[in-house]
Amino acid sequence: MRKQIAAANWKMNLSLEKAATLMTDLLASPIELSPNQEAVFGVPFPYLTSINQQIAGKKQFSLAAQNCSNKSSGAYTGEVSVEMLKSIHVPYVIIGHSERREYFNESNAVLAEKVNICFEAGLKPIFCCGEALQIREAGTQNSYVENQLKESLFHLTAGQLKGFVIAYEPIWAIGTGKTATSEQAQEMHAHIRNVLSAKYGSEVANSISILYGGSVKAANAKEIFGQPDVDGGLVGGASLIAAEFSAIINSLK
Numbered sequence: 001m002r003k004q005i006a007a008a009n010w011k012m013n014l015s016l017e018k019a020a021t022l023m024t025d026l027l028a029s030p031i032e033l034s035p036n037q038e039a040v041f042g043v044p045f046p047y048l049t050s051i052n053q054q055i056a057g058k059k060q061f062s063l064a065a066q067n068c069s070n071k072s073s074g075a076y077t078g079e080v081s082v083e084m085l086k087s088i089h090v091p092y093v094i095i096g097h098s099e100r101r102e103y104f105n106e107s108n109a110v111l112a113e114k115v116n117i118c119f120e121a122g123l124k125p126i127f128c129c130g131e132a133l134q135i136r137e138a139g140t141q142n143s144y145v146e147n148q149l150k151e152s153l154f155h156l157t158a159g160q161l162k163g164f165v166i167a168y169e170p171i172w173a174i175g176t177g178k179t180a181t182s183e184q185a186q187e188m189h190a191h192i193r194n195v196l197s198a199k200y201g202s203e204v205a206n207s208i209s210i211l212y213g214g215s216v217k218a219a220n221a222k223e224i225f226g227q228p229d230v231d232g233g234l235v236g237g238a239s240l241i242a243a244e245f246s247a248i249i250n251s252l253k
């Protein structure tokens, strides 16, 4: 059974104090996770260590960095390496979020390097893909997303992709309050799984968790997560509110 994941992406929000309060409130919320479910927190770099201390002992709570460098070490001012993340016990890294692609010019080729460097360090990427509004309107979203997967992931081995995590985040639904319908999400998730299956076989494709991201909230999580190829969500705005995110975690199937 593949893993079901509710992942928070706090993006560039919250002070240290507010981050600690949010986590305290979440830990005090009634959250039920079955053995194949996980809550993952993509927190800003400066808070990774302290949030890790707060979730210590909570077996199904994990941490994610929101990015990492494609270089291993050296004179890259301002960058954070996978070895640094590993040394502070961060298991996941969000790779290729559309905001990184758009504002920091991260190409499919650079993202392939980031995925590789994560694997070398034993970190688990949460690989993001998804199309902009004009691509959706032109009806070419399937081939667009397929190309993102091909150019950043298809050099990997079947063994590496087993249990891999992908987040499909249509850009037109991020922070807009405009959610993809559960049918649109299911359609793309099934497409992604088919593309993976054609290349790696159904066993590998069925082991990959595909999360949906884009205006997920407590009110729509259950319906979206209820789709057969949706294995949870990557949540921005609603993950900053303890009551919202705890309800989203409890919406995992």
Ligand code: 13P
Binding pocket: 009, 097, 169, 173, 174, 175, 176, 177, 213, 214, 215, 216, 234, 235, 236, 237, 238
């Ligand atoms: P919102 O949930 O705020 O739409 O953001 C989605 C997202 O970008 C998560 O990575």
